[in-house]
Amino acid sequence: MMRSNVKSSKLSIFKKTALITVLGIALTSNIAYAADDGLSTVYHVYMDGEHIGTTDSKDVITSYIDELITAREEANDTYAYVTKQEISYVPERVFNPDASNEEVLTKIEEDIAIQVNAYGLQIGDKIAGYFKNKEEAEKTLQQYKEKYVDKEILENLENADKDSDDEPMPLSVGDSAILEVELSEEVTYQEEKVNEDVVITVDQGIELLEKGTLQDKVHTVEEGDVLGSIAGQYDLTTEKLIALNETLSEDAVLQIGQELNVTEYAPFVNVVVTKEELVEEEIAYEKEVEQSDDLYKGEKEVKQEGQDGKKEVQYAIEISNGSVVSKEVINEEVTKEPTKEIIVEGTKVESSRGSGNFIWPTVGGYISSYMGERWGSYHKGIDIAGPSNRAIIAADNGTVESAGWDSGGYGNKVIINHNNGYKTVYAHLASISVSSGETVTQGEQIGVMGTTGNSTGIHLHIEVYKDGNRIDPASIF
Incomplete structure (x- = not known):
């Protein structure tokens, strides 16, 4: 409240001073009028085009406004103060001047607004902020650019623009070069009158541009x-x-x-950087598969080892506020050709050759007697009984070595040579459905379960040999 009173007091002093000045001018003018043609000059005063009164001296108004501005500048010399409103005068010669100096000054005192000359940083169609001068606005924008591009690079680019005959240096592998730094929006500077409290500093401007x-x-x-x-x-x-x-x-x-x-x-505006870089990249080798009937199906051999090649790639890259938005290959040179990997896959199919992975030789069932000592003698294989049906099937691919009656107690018997070191023997069959020399495939039916030979009931007696040595069939099923 006290501050307001002081301000009002100052304004009143300014107004009184101005009126005294007018009185002095008027006395001088009266002397002049006596020798003149009896006409006096008055001035119609307009504030932003609105008539606010008549004065017999422009000086009384201008001196009053100057005092107001001077008082503000003495309190804060940071800014250049101006009136928000435009004051204009229209002169008129009259016989009987009817000036209202005090009324005009009172109107100005009530309505005049003191603002500052400032520069608006306009980005596109938006004002990002107001600065006390153009230099501050330019400095803000420059420091905003330096967040994304080194200051020295910006200076070099500016100097290069002045000397357009300079050719860019060729790049070495691993090097990059910034060719251009632009802003995503057009930037202009607008001189305006604004309230003092909206003017911002460089630091505040940078923060504002960052936040957007x-x-x-x-x-x-x-x-x-x-x-x-x-x-x-x-x-x-x-x-x-x-x-x-x-x-x-x-x-x-x-x-x-x-x-x-x-x-x-x-962001109000993006800093768009165009750069080029030269990098070395690997060229992945291709894989080629050849087929050969020299190898069994499922077998593979590496005929030629693959090796990656190398190439030098030059990219044109566009970066907006630190993020890559596009990356385009503008040149590519192969420095080392890749070596193709060649794999040979076998196609040879031989059903008489077993895979070594055996399947259960009956349709279900269980082991009713294991290999080993039994009833005072040695049981050479295992017995399988209780299947869901009586089909006997080949446990793996192979060639029928023999098929027929065995007088040694096996009854109807089939021996399959799997041509990989294994043989399987199937005994006590009720009937046989293959013949000697025939090729059989894994799972193919070779007979029917029975009780021929020395047998106490319907079952399959099976023996397995590996490289001529008998092994326990239970270990492979």
């Missing part, structure tokens, strides 16, 4: 999204997100593909 301005944005709901995670993604509270979307509530169930209104800060 809010823009409307739509978020499409994806799997796993919840209100809290969406709000956090856009630096919002959940309450704010709900407020932006009338159909939302705290317990709303989001649907995949649903669109929500969100807000997001977007």
Whole structure:
């Protein structure tokens, strides 16, 4: 309150001083009028085009305004102060001057606004901020660029622009060069009168450019999204997100593909850097498969080892505010050709050759007697009984070595040579469905389970030999 009184007091003093000045001018003018034609000059005063009164001296108005500005400048010499309103005068010669100096000064005292001359940093069609002079605005923009591009590089680019005959140096592998730094929006500087409290410093300007301005944005709901995670993604509270979307509530169930209104800060302007870089990259070798009937199917051999090649690639890269937005190959040179890998795969199929992976030789069933000592003698194999049907099948691919009656107690017997060191013997068959020399495949029926020879019941007696040595059949099934 005291400060306001002091200000009002100062304004009154200015006004009184101005009126005394007018009185002096008027006395002098009266002397002149006596020798003149009886006409006096008055001035109609306009504030922003609106008539506010008549004065018999422009000086009384201008001196009053000058005093106001001087007082502000003495309090703060940072800015150049000006009046917000435009004061204009229209002179008129009259016989009987009817000036209202005090009324005009009172009107000015009540309505005049003192502002500062400032420069607006205009980016596109938006004012990012106001600065006390153009140099401050330019400095802000320069330091904003230096966040993304080294100061020395910016200076070099500026000097290169002045001497366009300079050719860029060729790049070596691993090197890069910035060719151009531009802004994504047109930047201009607008001189304006503004209130002192909206003028910002360079540091405040940089912070403002970094943060950007809010823009409307739509978020499409994806799997796993919840209100809290969406709000956090856009630096919002959940309450704010709900407020932006009338159909939302705290317990709303989001649907995949649903669109929500969100807000997001977007930079006022992006620093767009165009650069080139030369890098060495590997060329992945190709793989080629050859087929050969010299190898069995499933067998592979490496005929030629593969080796990666090398190439030098020159890229043109565009970076916006530190993020790569495009990367294009402009030149590519192979320095080492890759060596193709060649794999030979076998195609040879021989059903008489066993794989070594045996299958159960009956359709179900169980081992009713194991290999080993039994009833005072040695049991050379295992017995399988209780199948779901009586088919006997080849345990693996092979050639029938013999098929027929065995007088040694085996009854009807089949021996299969699997041509890989293994042989299998099948005994006590009721009937045989293969003949000696025939090739059989794994799972093929070779007979029917029976009780021929020395047998106490219907079952299959099977023996297995590896490289001429008898082994326990239970170990391979």
